[in-house]
Amino acid sequence: MSSKLVIDPVTRIEGHAKISLFLDDAGKVEDAHFHVVEFRGFEKFCEGRPMWEMAGITSRICGICPVSHLLASAKTGDKILAVRVPIAGEKLRRMMNLGQILQSHALSFFHLSSPDFLLGWDSDPGQRNVFGLMAANPDLARAGIRLRQFGQTVIELLGARKIHAAWPVPGGVRYPLSDEGKAWIQDRLPESRATILSAIELFESWLDAHPVEVDVFGKFPSLFMSLVGDDGRWEHYGGHLRIIDSEGQIVADRLSEDDYQSFIGEAVEPWSYLKFPYYKPLGYPDGVYRVGPLARLNICDFIGTPEADRALERFRQRAGGRVATSSFFYHYARLIEILACVEAIEQLVNDPDVQSSRVRAEAGINELNGVGVSEAPRGTLFHHYQVDENGLIQSVNLIIATGQNNLAMNRTIKQIAQHYVEGSSDGSIPEGILNRVEAGIRAFDPCLSCSTHAVGQMPLKLDVFNADRVLIQTLERSS
Amino acid sequence: MDTLTNPAPGAVVETEGADRPKKLRFATVWLGGCSGCHMSFLDLDEWLFELAKYAEVVFSPVGSDAKIFPDQVDICLAEGAVANEENLEFIQKVRSRSKLLISFGDCAVNGNVTAMRNPSATVEEILDRCYLELADLSPQYPREPGIVPPLIKQALPVHQVVPVDVFLPGCPPSAAQIQSALESLFTGEAQTAKLKFG
Ligand code: SF4
Numbered sequence: 217m218s219s220k221l222v223i224d225p226v227t228r229i230e231g232h233a234k235i236s237l238f239l240d241d242a243g244k245v246e247d248a249h250f251h252v253v254e255f256r257g258f259e260k261f262c263e264g265r266p267m268w269e270m271a272g273i274t275s276r277i278c279g280i281c282p283v284s285h286l287l288a289s290a291k292t293g294d295k296i297l298a299v300r301v302p303i304a305g306e307k308l309r310r311m312m313n314l315g316q317i318l319q320s321h322a323l324s325f326f327h328l329s330s331p332d333f334l335l336g337w338d339s340d341p342g343q344r345n346v347f348g349l350m351a352a353n354p355d356l357a358r359a360g361i362r363l364r365q366f367g368q369t370v371i372e373l374l375g376a377r378k379i380h381a382a383w384p385v386p387g388g389v390r391y392p393l394s395d396e397g398k399a400w401i402q403d404r405l406p407e408s409r410a411t412i413l414s415a416i417e418l419f420e421s422w423l424d425a426h427p428v429e430v431d432v433f434g435k436f437p438s439l440f441m442s443l444v445g446d447d448g449r450w451e452h453y454g455g456h457l458r459i460i461d462s463e464g465q466i467v468a469d470r471l472s473e474d475d476y477q478s479f480i481g482e483a484v485e486p487w488s489y490l491k492f493p494y495y496k497p498l499g500y501p502d503g504v505y506r507v508g509p510l511a512r513l514n515i516c517d518f519i520g521t522p523e524a525d526r527a528l529e530r531f532r533q534r535a536g537g538r539v540a541t542s543s544f545f546y547h548y549a550r551l552i553e554i555l556a557c558v559e560a561i562e563q564l565v566n567d568p569d570v571q572s573s574r575v576r577a578e579a580g581i582n583e584l585n586g587v588g589v590s591e592a593p594r595g596t597l598f599h600h601y602q603v604d605e606n607g608l609i610q611s612v613n614l615i616i617a618t619g620q621n622n623l624a625m626n627r628t629i630k631q632i633a634q635h636y637v638e639g640s641s642d643g644s645i646p647e648g649i650l651n652r653v654e655a656g657i658r659a660f661d662p663c664l665s666c667s668t669h670a671v672g673q674m675p676l677k678l679d680v681f682n683a684d685r686v687l688i689q690t691l692e693r694s695s
Numbered sequence: 696m697d698t699l700t701n702p703a704p705g706a707v708v709e710t711e712g713a714d715r716p717k718k719l720r721f722a723t724v725w726l727g728g729c730s731g732c733h734m735s736f737l738d739l740d741e742w743l744f745e746l747a748k749y750a751e752v753v754f755s756p757v758g759s760d761a762k763i764f765p766d767q768v769d770i771c772l773a774e775g776a777v778a779n780e781e782n783l784e785f786i787q788k789v790r791s792r793s794k795l796l797i798s799f800g801d802c803a804v805n806g807n808v809t810a811m812r813n814p815s816a817t818v819e820e821i822l823d824r825c826y827l828e829l830a831d832l833s834p835q836y837p838r839e840p841g842i843v844p845p846l847i848k849q850a851l852p853v854h855q856v857v858p859v860d861v862f863l864p865g866c867p868p869s870a871a872q873i874q875s876a877l878e879s880l881f882t883g884e885a886q887t888a889k890l891k892f893g
Pocket of ligand 1: 727728773774800807
């Protein structure tokens with residue numbers, strides 16, 4: 217009989233989610249659904265609030281990448297004030313974003329995903345976590361923890377707090393980097409560089425030994441979208457939007473965030489709180505596109521810092537083409553971006569501008585509509601506000617990075633499940649196989665707090681449905 | 696270096712074998728919040744090695760693959776407000792299986808940002824905005840029975856749903872605050888905490 221399996225909760229991801237696998241009469245995987253089960257409704261309750269509060273409120277969408285919301289919100293505010301941020305303010309904002317991309321990627325790799333690589337997909341689920349890693353490989357765990365701490369501390373040194381630092385504001389930032397902050401960062405850079413270089417080396421050797429994962433963890437053609445510098449440089453804050461296909465051909469270029477509604481549509485499915493953005497000209501679901509580290513590395517021509525550019529070259533060799541189409545390469549791209557962040561922070565910390573006091577342009581409400589964009593660790597983030605003459609919010613729309621990978625995440629888990637799940641007479645699936653399905657989601661490092669503007673644990677429950685989509689079995693994993 | 700060999704005093708710490716204290720069964724859960732409190736927990740950084748000497752993490756979205764909240768948990772940190780039917784059911788299970796339940800961060804303590812929806816709009820108005828007005832295609836409410844949990848009318852602080860033993864406010868509480876709270880619980884003031892709040 218055909219059946220459905222539900223994995224609940226998906227663990228070691230950032231948010232509440234479940235996965236359903238639909239099996240046919242022969243026990244083969246027919247389809248897979250990734251469900252996001254939380255929702256907080258920021259688009260509604262922000263109505264009527266002063267525009268100035270938006271950075272502080274929307275930061276609370278997500279504690280993992282609050283800086284992305286702070287920046288997207290501040291950039292939306294820049295448009296509403298109709299000001300140009302002073303150069304020092306822009307450099308400081310960039311520095312904070314680099315700190316955040318670094319810390320968030322380190323969390324994804326060391327704390328959440330590396331137990332799968334280093335301890336094994338099929339290892340004891342009771343140990344397969346950051347604490348298991350601390351016991352099995354304390355040096356690596358400590359180095360990873362200290363690398364994330366470096367990123368978090370860069371944020372804290374700039375904005376006085378690690379999480380929800382109310383420092384990027386419409387018009388710029390609140391104050392420059394202090395002498396002590398500069399000294400701390402300079403002091404900690406060599407260790408951070410050494411850690412990420414050895415992590416990349418470790419991951420490359422792991423990758424070479426695991427070609428199957430590369431092939432079945434969400435390898436398919438799709439579009440990619442990210443910001444890119446006007447000269448083709450890797451970009452995370454400014455530049456313009458570009459969309460490419462899996463051959464590396466530019467599909468659309470020099471897109472402005474102001475027109476996002478003309479090229480991004482959002483669909484709703486009854487089985488998830490996470491909406492399904494798609495590239496409008498190709499329709500739904502053909503307009504599937506991926507965002508985040510994989511998209512940024514596929515799209516940019518170069519990174520612009522020496523070590524990261526060398527790593528990008530190796531990345532492209534291993535991808536076997538100009539564009540990496542395996543979602544497994546998200547991990548690899550994330551590590552290379554950490555390296556890029558370390559190098560870019562090094563450049564900025566030695567730039568006298570970040571200690572300049574001209575960090576903010578002041579103005580009142582000059583436009584009633586604004587769209588801000590920023591590259592969050594997980595991809596392109598849009599904030600769109602309409603305000604009245606007093607700056608009170610009339611309407612809000614948010615297009616969140618993780619949501620834009622929703623179609624791709626669903627495809628990835630289907631591909632993994634179809635590869636690993638063998639038809640079995642009793643419908644049982646080994647735990648290690650379920651963990652691989654979950655790991656397909658972890659590769660995207662989804663942030664479900666953000667995606668549904670909620671946060672929560674990603675539960676992993678596996679529901680088994682028969683061919684008529686009637687629930688016949690629920691597997692909940694316990695450690 | 697290994698504090699395990701120095702039996703830590705305290706009510707929740709029971710001895711196992713001759714002189715080795717049993718590790719506390721420690722859990723963290725996520726309700727309706729932004730995960731910032733959990734990130735602040737991870738900001739304990741290298742102190743996590745200390746934590747691992749006192750406690751075994753038996754359930755945590757960031758530090759465990761356990762899918763079912765286990766029995767006999769000694770200390771549980773709960774982040775977030777109770778916002779949907781699944782949170783409601785889950786926190787009751789968590790309460791019944793935990794000796795000491797800590798409201799972890801402002802969302803758990805007083806609803807905070809998660810509860811900002813309460814006075815401003817009904818659940819339907821919020822869903823209408825997000826899934827009908829802001830959808831380009833197939834506008835509808837996400838609502839799959841057993842999968843996508845319906846929101847409850849108001850997002851509630853945890854203590855309005857189940858008794859809470861300790862309150863740890865902050866948005867998020869800083870790592871230093873979390874560390875000092877856990878340290879006191881791990882090393883003997885747990886008894887006081889229990890007497891005081893439980
Ligand atoms: S208290 Fe603050 S940091 Fe914690 S979950 Fe709520 S909004 Fe996030």
